Amino acid sequence: xxxxxxxxxVNRLLAGRVGASALRAALVDLYEFRLGKAAAAAGVGAxxxxxxxxxxxxxxxxxxxxxxLDLVLVHDQHPDIATIADALWYPLWDARIGLxxxxxxxxxxxxxxxxxxxxxxxxxxxxxxxxxxxLTGRLAAAARDQWRRTARTRLPExxxxxxxxxxxxxxxxxxxxxxxxxxxxxxxxxxxxxALAAAQLTDRPGEELRQARELLLDVRxxxxxxxxxxxxxxxxxxxxxxAAELGFGDRFALARKLSGxxxxxxxAVDVALRATAEPPRGRFGRRPSRTPLDxxxxxxxxxxxxxxxxxxxxxxxxxxxxxxxxxxxRAPISHxxxxxxxxxxxxxxxxxxxxxRDSLTELxxxxxxxxxxxxxxxxxxxxxxxxxxxxxxxxxPPREPVHSWTVxxxxxxxxxxxxxxxxxxxxxxxxxxxxxxxxxxxxxDADHSELGAAISAEVARRIGLSGPDVALVSGAVRxxxxxxxxxxxxDIEEPGTIARVAATVGNDVVLLELLQALTQADxxxxxxxxxxxxxxxxxxxLVHRCRQVVQGHGFRPPEPLDARRRELxxxxxxxxxxxxxxxxxxxxxxVVVAAPAHTxxxxxxxxxxxxxxxxxxxxxxxxxxxxxxxxxxxxxxFGSPPDPALLREQLARAVSGALPLEAKxxxxxxxxxxxxxxxxxxxxxFDEETxxxxxxxxxxxxxxxxxxxxxxxxxxxxxxxxxxxxxxxxLGAAVVDSFAVSPxxxxxxxxxxxxxxxxxxxxxx
Numbered sequence: 001x002x003x004x005x006x007x008x009x010v011n012r013l014l015a016g017r018v019g020a021s022a023l024r025a026a027l028v029d030l031y032e033f034r035l036g037k038a039a040a041a042a043g044v045g046a047x048x049x050x051x052x053x054x055x056x057x058x059x060x061x062x063x064x065x066x067x068x069l070d071l072v073l074v075h076d077q078h079p080d081i082a083t084i085a086d087a088l089w090y091p092l093w094d095a096r097i098g099l100x101x102x103x104x105x106x107x108x109x110x111x112x113x114x115x116x117x118x119x120x121x122x123x124x125x126x127x128x129x130x131x132x133x134x135l136t137g138r139l140a141a142a143a144r145d146q147w148r149r150t151a152r153t154r155l156p157e158x159x160x161x162x163x164x165x166x167x168x169x170x171x172x173x174x175x176x177x178x179x180x181x182x183x184x185x186x187x188x189x190x191x192x193x194x195a196l197a198a199a200q201l202t203d204r205p206g207e208e209l210r211q212a213r214e215l216l217l218d219v220r221x222x223x224x225x226x227x228x229x230x231x232x233x234x235x236x237x238x239x240x241x242x243a244a245e246l247g248f249g250d251r252f253a254l255a256r257k258l259s260g261x262x263x264x265x266x267x268a269v270d271v272a273l274r275a276t277a278e279p280p281r282g283r284f285g286r287r288p289s290r291t292p293l294d295x296x297x298x299x300x301x302x303x304x305x306x307x308x309x310x311x312x313x314x315x316x317x318x319x320x321x322x323x324x325x326x327x328x329x330r331a332p333i334s335h336x337x338x339x340x341x342x343x344x345x346x347x348x349x350x351x352x353x354x355x356x357r358d359s360l361t362e363l364x365x366x367x368x369x370x371x372x373x374x375x376x377x378x379x380x381x382x383x384x385x386x387x388x389x390x391x392x393x394x395x396x397p398p399r400e401p402v403h404s405w406t407v408x409x410x411x412x413x414x415x416x417x418x419x420x421x422x423x424x425x426x427x428x429x430x431x432x433x434x435x436x437x438x439x440x441x442x443x444x445d446a447d448h449s450e451l452g453a454a455i456s457a458e459v460a461r462r463i464g465l466s467g468p469d470v471a472l473v474s475g476a477v478r479x480x481x482x483x484x485x486x487x488x489x490x491d492i493e494e495p496g497t498i499a500r501v502a503a504t505v506g507n508d509v510v511l512l513e514l515l516q517a518l519t520q521a522d523x524x525x526x527x528x529x530x531x532x533x534x535x536x537x538x539x540x541x542l543v544h545r546c547r548q549v550v551q552g553h554g555f556r557p558p559e560p561l562d563a564r565r566r567e568l569x570x571x572x573x574x575x576x577x578x579x580x581x582x583x584x585x586x587x588x589x590x591v592v593v594a595a596p597a598h599t600x601x602x603x604x605x606x607x608x609x610x611x612x613x614x615x616x617x618x619x620x621x622x623x624x625x626x627x628x629x630x631x632x633x634x635x636x637x638f639g640s641p642p643d644p645a646l647l648r649e650q651l652a653r654a655v656s657g658a659l660p661l662e663a664k665x666x667x668x669x670x671x672x673x674x675x676x677x678x679x680x681x682x683x684x685x686f687d688e689e690t691x692x693x694x695x696x697x698x699x700x701x702x703x704x705x706x707x708x709x710x711x712x713x714x715x716x717x718x719x720x721x722x723x724x725x726x727x728x729x730x731l732g733a734a735v736v737d738s739f740a741v742s743p744x745x746x747x748x749x750x751x752x753x754x755x756x757x758x759x760x761x762x763x764x765x
Contacts, residue, residue, distance in 0.1 A: 006034060006095050014065060014225050020218035020246065023225065027063045032129060034095075035069075039130035042087035049076040050084060051131035053139065056100070059125035064221045066230040068098035070122065071129075074139055075105060106139045110146055117157055120147055121195045144198060151199035152276070159273045162192055172216075172262025174409030176255075176398055176527075180220045181232040185262030187216050189269045201276045209268055212261035218246055219258060234258075236401055255397035259406055263395070267379045271335055274303065292638040293325040295587070303334040312344040317352075319345045319382060320359035327366035327373040328733075338380045347385060351464030355635075358617075360386075360463065361732030364432035365419045374412050389455050392443045404527035407442050414438065417521035419733070423682040423701035425513045428734035430469060433460065434476035434514060435521050441477075453478035476514045479504060483519045487538035492545065501542065502549040509550045516543045558620040558727045561629055568594040569627035578655035580648045587635045589614065591647070594629045595655050602723055603713035604654035605630050607661040610707045611650070611668060612642040619709065619728035619737075630726075665707045679703050679734070681764035683757045695724055695742040698756065702764040704735045711763035712737065719756045720744045 013026050032054075039045060039052045056070030057063040073088065075081045085103045092099055104112065113120035123143035128136035171184035181187045190213050196202040205213075222242045223234055234242065239251035248254040290298040296310035296318050304326040312318050319341050326333045348356055364370065377383040384390055396407040405413060418435035422428035437459060441452030457474040465473065482504060490497045505511045519539055523531035561569065565581075572579040572594035578601075581592040593605045602621055609616055614634035621630045635641070653659040681702035700712060709728060716723060716739065724740040743752050 006030075006097070010065070014228070020221040020225075021214070023221055024062055024064060024217065027065065028058060028061050031058060031063065031069065035071075035092075036130050038088060038091055041091070043080070043084045044073070044088065044131040048132050049078045049135065050074070050081065051133065051135045051139075052088070052129045053136050054127045054129050055122045055125045059122075059127040061127075062217055064217065065224040066098075066228075068100050070100045071102075072109065072126070073101070073103045074109065074135055075103070076132075076135060077105060106135070106142060109139060110142055113143060113146065114150070117154060117161060120150075120154070121191060123147075124195060124198050147195070148199050151195070151201060155201075155273070155276055158192065158195070159277065162189070162269065162273065171266060173259045173266055174263070174395065174406040175259075176401075176404050176406070177233055177235050178258060178262060179233050180216055180223070183262070185212075185264070185266030185269075187213070187220070189265050190216075192269055193265075193272060196272050196276060202272045205268070208264050212264050215257065215261045216265075219254070222246060252397045252399075255406070256395045259395035259397070263375070263379065267375065270332070274332060275335070277302075293329065294321045295636070295638045297321050297325045297638070299325075299329060299331060300334065302331060303337075304329065304331050305334045305337045306340060312341055313346060316346045316348045317356035317359055319377075320356050320363060320386070323373045323377055324359045324363040324366065326376070327363050327369035330369040330372075332372065333376045338376060338382070342380045342382055345382070345385075350462045352462070354464065357463050357465075358732060361429040361432060363732075364415045364436055365422060365428065365733040367416055367419045370416055370419075371409075371412055378408075387459065389440055389459065393440060396443045402527050402530060405525070407439055410525055411436055411439055413525035414518075414521045417524040418517060420679050421517040421521060422734040423679045423703070424517050426510055426699070426701070426736055427469075427472065427514065427731070428701075428736070429731040430465075430472050430476070431514050431517050431521075432732065433463075434473050434480070434518055437473070438477050438480040438518060438522060449478050449481060472508075472511055472514065475505070475508075475511050476518055479511075479515055480518050480522060483515050483539050483542060484523065484535070487542045488535065492538060492542040498542075498545045498549055502546050505546070505550070507550045509547060512543060512546055512550060516540075558622055558725055561622050561624050565592055565594070565629050565631065566624055568592060569624045569629050572596060573625070573627040578652045580651045582644045582648060584641060584644075587641060588617075589634050589641050589647075591632045591634065591651070592629055593632075593651055593655065594627055596627050597623060599628075599655060600717060601628055601630050601655060602726060603710055603717060604657075604659070604661065605632060605651060606709035606713055607665055607707070608647070608650050608654045608659070609634055610710055611661075611664055612647065613637050613639075613668075613706070614642070615730065616709060616728060617730050619726060621723060621726035623724065661710070665710055669705070669707050681761050683760055685753065685757075694748055695740050696748060696753070698739045698741055698760065700735070700737045700739075700760055700764060702735055702737075704730055704733055708735065708764060709737070712760055715759035715763040716741060716756065719752070719759050720746075721756055 009030055013023060013030065018026065035052065044050050044052050051074045053072040053074055054070065055072060057067050058069055073085055078084070081103060089099065089101060109123065113123055124147060126136065126140040126143060165182055165188065166184040169179040169182035172178040172180065172186050175183065179186060190205070190209065193202070193205050193209065197204045219234060219242055220232060222245045223231060223238055226238060226241050236251065239254055243251045243254035246254065248257065290300050293299050293304065296307045296315060298305055298307045304322060306312065310318060322333060322337060322341065363373065374383060390408065393407040393411065398405070398407060403410060414435040415432055418431050422431060425431050434456070437452065437456040439448060439452065440455050441448035441450070444451060453474045456477040457470050460470040460473045482501065486492070486497065486501055505515065516539060520531060520536065523535065568579050568581055573596050576596060578599065579594045583590045591609070593601060595601050606616070609632060613636055615637050616632055616634045619630065619632045622628065650659060654661055681700065684699040686697040686699065702708065720743055721741040722744045724742060727738045729736050741756070742748060746752060
């Protein structure tokens with residue numbers, strides 16, 4: 001076989017105007033013809049017992065340009081096999097054909113396949129080229145039979161190798177430069193699906209996956225034809241010519257189509273690997289347990305599923321609780337649960353109930369688990385029910401080359417980065433929502449910041465935010481580029497620059513800190529090198545100077561007690577013991593605990609609520625006429641509220657010191673360790689908020705967990721800090737707690753503040 005003659009034939013095919021599919025077919029025909037002649041010249045086919053077998057792309061008849069040929073020379077202990085092999089391989093090498101070759105008996109091939117997963121899957125594509133066809137048939141049948149018998153035991157290895165490949169190569173969907181072969185959702189994943197189907201563990205891929213395969217092959221074919229070399233990563237530069245050859249309007253249309261195909265394949269592989277995995281067993285081989293995660297949501301084995309008593313048709317917020325639980329635990333949502341929710345879950349009415357809004361905040365603040373949760377909802381149409389606006393940015397490729405992701409993935413990744421910054425702002429719930437929506441205006445013929453501000457305001461109103469909060473979210477979206485552009489393009493020490501930025505944010509320090517965190521999250525989610533120490537320093541300097549201009553903080557001391565609660569405090573002062581009042585509205589419980597002024601109240605009450613797995617939404621501590629009252633609103637994480645009589649009895653015992661809270665809380669924390677993303681706790685001090693020279697406000701921003709308020713109250717007590725009033729807000733996975741404190745003895749000096757801050761941060765860590 002003359003190398004020049006073959007290269008000339010290949011070049012003629014590449015230069016022709018045949019389509020991608022026809023080019024692959026022509027390459028297969030060309031190489032089969034040449035290999036047939038080479039095999040005959042080497043003596044393959046001169047007698048029985050020797051066969052030339054194709055695997056890989058040639059075996060599947062989907063050979064793309066510049067691919068190596070995967071060939072196996074199979075023999076039945078032929079005495080002259082070494083001579084035949086040399087006569088076959090050397091002319092192919094001389095012709096500069098890339099080879100991945102082996103010489104084996106059927107038994108040797110099966111033995112290698114039993115130890116090497118890649119070989120086992122490759123033999124499933126075995127196709128006869130030359131020589132003894134019966135020998136090829138025997139090998140192919142034996143390889144398929146061996147795979148069917150052993151595939152289930154090899155599934156853990158297959159799943160692990162697939163996930164390692166995903167980690168190395170990224171994913172096709174929502175990537176600006178996808179790896180068509182090895183990326184998640186690429187051609188190698190279609191091979192995984194074929195192998196699972198060949199083992200009769202899953203159905204054969206359907207029409208959607210067939211179309212995805214054709215698109216991936218066509219793009220790979222045209223990419224290699226364009227570059228005249230073996231390359232499988234589609235860059236933005238190369239995507240234009242490839243798109244033109246395939247008849248797409250531009251590279252952005254191709255990228256959007258390719259992202260959709262990658263999502264279909266990636267999701268199918270993920271579902272298939274989970275469906276075929278060995279289900280976890282409980283003790284003594286029992287069926288997997290159902291661990292409660294939220295109201296109506298359980299962890300069944302390794303998947304998030306609906307509880308047996310859940311009624312999706314009557315619970316519109318159940319969808320969000322399922323998604324939040326999946327994101328929080330990093331466990332996938334079961335396919336059956338997604339199907340049930342898609343068929344039965346009703347629409348959330350405008351405005352959303354507070355519980356649904358809280359679940360959304362928890363979902364957005366879950367960290368990396370948000371990516372898979374949103375993908376699962378999006379693939380089943382559930383995400384579009386929550387955010388109909390999402391369709392305009394789904395799979396939308398970025399126009400700027402610095403972006404690594406499609407617009408929809410960038411938005412979700414920005415929320416992931418924002419979850420790490422929730423302790424830097426006083427309104428983490430608004431930060432997370434603004435992160436999700438900051439580029440929602442892209443993909444339309446308008447300024448995306450202005451349009452995004454209008455869209456985000458509509459979303460914020462729909463989910464039930466107040467007017468001021470709607471304005472904050474809309475303002476953050478409208479001005480999400482303000483700090484980065486100003487800090488890197490203007491003199492941040494120029495008074496006019498500072499005044500302009502302060503005026504743009506309306507002299508609102510809450511919006512200013514939202515923009516600072518959003519700027520960082522947006523940059524980190526854009527691509528490598530977009531958030532540098534230099535840029536961070538410039539933005540921080542700009543914000544610091546603006547803070548000196550902007551006045552106010554954004555929180556107020558709690559309101560005075562109403563008449564009924566003042567009466568409860570008076571009763572506690574008169575009796576000298578704790579008094580408790582419990583009311584409920586559905587699953588939301590309001591607990592008022594009153595005690596004489598000298599009684600420690602915050603830690604005991606917070607501890608009892610934590611023991612009953614009651615999630616504290618707000619807590620207010622107020623003094624009145626020789627006594628004090630703590631007002632807590634809370635709801636059970638799952639199940640029903642505790643018996644009021646039991647709760648009242650334990651609260652009274654805890655306030656009197658008769659309940660051993662420390663050991664019980666420690667045990668509860670061990671059993672229910674939080675899986676939320678760990679944002680570093682932060683303490684801020686505000687001297688001007690109390691109106692007194694001996695009292696200061698300490699604000700704690702931290703990730704919520706069972707027993708946190710109890711631990712913080714204990715830390716304040718250990719530092720001899722008297723809590724004059726307290727105001728606690730739980731916002732999804734984050735808390736923003738304010739305490740007006742003063743030293744019981746000594747002076748309010750820097751040393752005392754440092755001791756208090758260290759103790760509070762240690763309690764919140």
